[in-house]
Amino acid sequence: MSTRILDGEAFASQIHRETASRVVALSKRGITPRLVFIRVGEDPASRAYVSRKETRAKEVGLTSETIVLPETITLAQLLAQIDALNADPKVHGILIQSPLPSALPNEQVYARVSPAKDVDGFHPVNFGKLLLGDPTGFLPCTPAGIMEILRLGKIPTRGKHAVVVGRGQIVGRPLAVLLARKSTHADCTVTLAHSSTPNLPSITRQADILIGALGRPLFLTQEHVQPGATVIDVGVNRIPDTSSPRGYRLVGDVDFASVQPVAGAITPNPGGVGPMTIALLLSNTLRAAEDTVS
Numbered sequence: 001m002s003t004r005i006l007d008g009e010a011f012a013s014q015i016h017r018e019t020a021s022r023v024v025a026l027s028k029r030g031i032t033p034r035l036v037f038i039r040v041g042e043d044p045a046s047r048a049y050v051s052r053k054e055t056r057a058k059e060v061g062l063t064s065e066t067i068v069l070p071e072t073i074t075l076a077q078l079l080a081q082i083d084a085l086n087a088d089p090k091v092h093g094i095l096i097q098s099p100l101p102s103a104l105p106n107e108q109v110y111a112r113v114s115p116a117k118d119v120d121g122f123h124p125v126n127f128g129k130l131l132l133g134d135p136t137g138f139l140p141c142t143p144a145g146i147m148e149i150l151r152l153g154k155i156p157t158r159g160k161h162a163v164v165v166g167r168g169q170i171v172g173r174p175l176a177v178l179l180a181r182k183s184t185h186a187d188c189t190v191t192l193a194h195s196s197t198p199n200l201p202s203i204t205r206q207a208d209i210l211i212g213a214l215g216r217p218l219f220l221t222q223e224h225v226q227p228g229a230t231v232i233d234v235g236v237n238r239i240p241d242t243s244s245p246r247g248y249r250l251v252g253d254v255d256f257a258s259v260q261p262v263a264g265a266i267t268p269n270p271g272g273v274g275p276m277t278i279a280l281l282l283s284n285t286l287r288a289a290e291d292t293v294s
Contacts, residue, residue: 004153004265006232008145011152012275016060019283023061026289033289035064035093035119035282036085040078040104041071046097053095056278062285071101078104079112086114092292093119093285116291119284122170130174133181138284143175145276146211146232151185155209155230155265162188163204165220165253166213171234175211200224212253221258228264234273 023033035057037050050066057064069078085091094117100106110118115125121140129137150157162179166172172192179188193203195214204210204224210231212220217237225231235253252269260266267273 003260003263006149006153006155006230006265006267006272008149008267008272008275011149012279014152015148015276015279015283016056019279019286020060022286022290026286026293027061029293031289031293033062033092033286034090035062035095035285036091037064037066037095037097038069038078038081038085039066039097040069040073040100042068043099046099050097053278053281057282057285060282060286062282073104075104075108078109082109082112086112086117089292091117092289093117093281095120095281117288119281119288121174121284127169127174130177138288139178139280140170140174141280141284142171142234142273142277143178144280145273146175146234147178147185148276148280149232149267149273150209150230153230153265157185157209158187160188160208161191161206162209162211163191163193163207164211164213165193165200165204166211166215166234167192167194168213168215171213175213179209214253216253217251218253218255220254222255222262225259225262227262229262231259231263231266232273233267233269235269236274 039046039050054064054066085094094113096109100109110122111124113123115123118126118138121138126137130139164172164176176190176192179186180190188209191203193200197203201224205226207226207229210225210229211234213234215235215237217239231254233252233254237251238248239251240247241249256269
């Protein structure tokens with residue numbers, strides 16, 4: 001079987017070109033979209049990820065800034081910083097880079113960002129709009145990016161059985177909602193599987209579209225996949241690797257080598273979902289800026 005590789009880098013480039021064109025149009029009205037990252041601490045992976053986002057932002061014409069705060073920052077101090085950005089009319093998007101120190105309550109921090117500047121789509125208001133099908137909210141970037149992979153990859157979705165493995169708030173649950181929406185590029189029958197799902201392979205082998213979003217390295221193997229299925233790998237996991245200077249390497253939730261021979265289409269990892277997440281973040285930021293003049 002010839003397996004199609006769903007190239008997230010190529011799809012992201014298409015979205016970046018559209019975003020850049022709209023940024024030029026908005027700049028003629030005197031507005032340049034501005035995205036501010038808040039990073040707490042010096043986690044190397046967070047530093048690298050924010051740097052990639054800043055590079056892509058510059059390429060499409062957005063301005064960006066990273067505010068780095070110490071791990072010892074108090075909740076009150078962090079919330080005050082967010083409040084200041086909420087009140088700044090020149091800031092259109094705010095992103096709190098995860099992970100946060102364990103002493104800081106994620107839900108309270110993310111909920112402090114104005115829904116109008118919540119370009120990550122994590123605010124309860126935007127999550128509620130997602131559930132209601134209200135298009136004025138910001139969609140979470142990774143689930144929205146996956147939907148764009150299916151659309152740009154011309155993967156049939158209407159009436160198909162999609163199985164999402166992982167019920168997390170950032171990817172699994174919102175993605176299940178998006179896949180089930182009544183629309184041209186969704187309209188799936190959706191099963192949301194998780195750690196308590198018995199006999200998981202018997203469920204996943206029914207999937208026309210299988211998404212791994214459970215955060216377990218190389219968990220989904222050939223035994224989980226129906227021949228010809230589309231497989232989307234969301235996972236970003238560290239596993240020990242003595243040959244790497246870092247002492248580890250990053251792998252997905254899908255065992256690519258095992259699954260590729262039977263899949264009809266599959267995302268690489270890296271190079272699949274990750275670039276699309278960034279593309280949708282920048283697209284959301286542009287839309288936030290456009291909303292200020294619409």
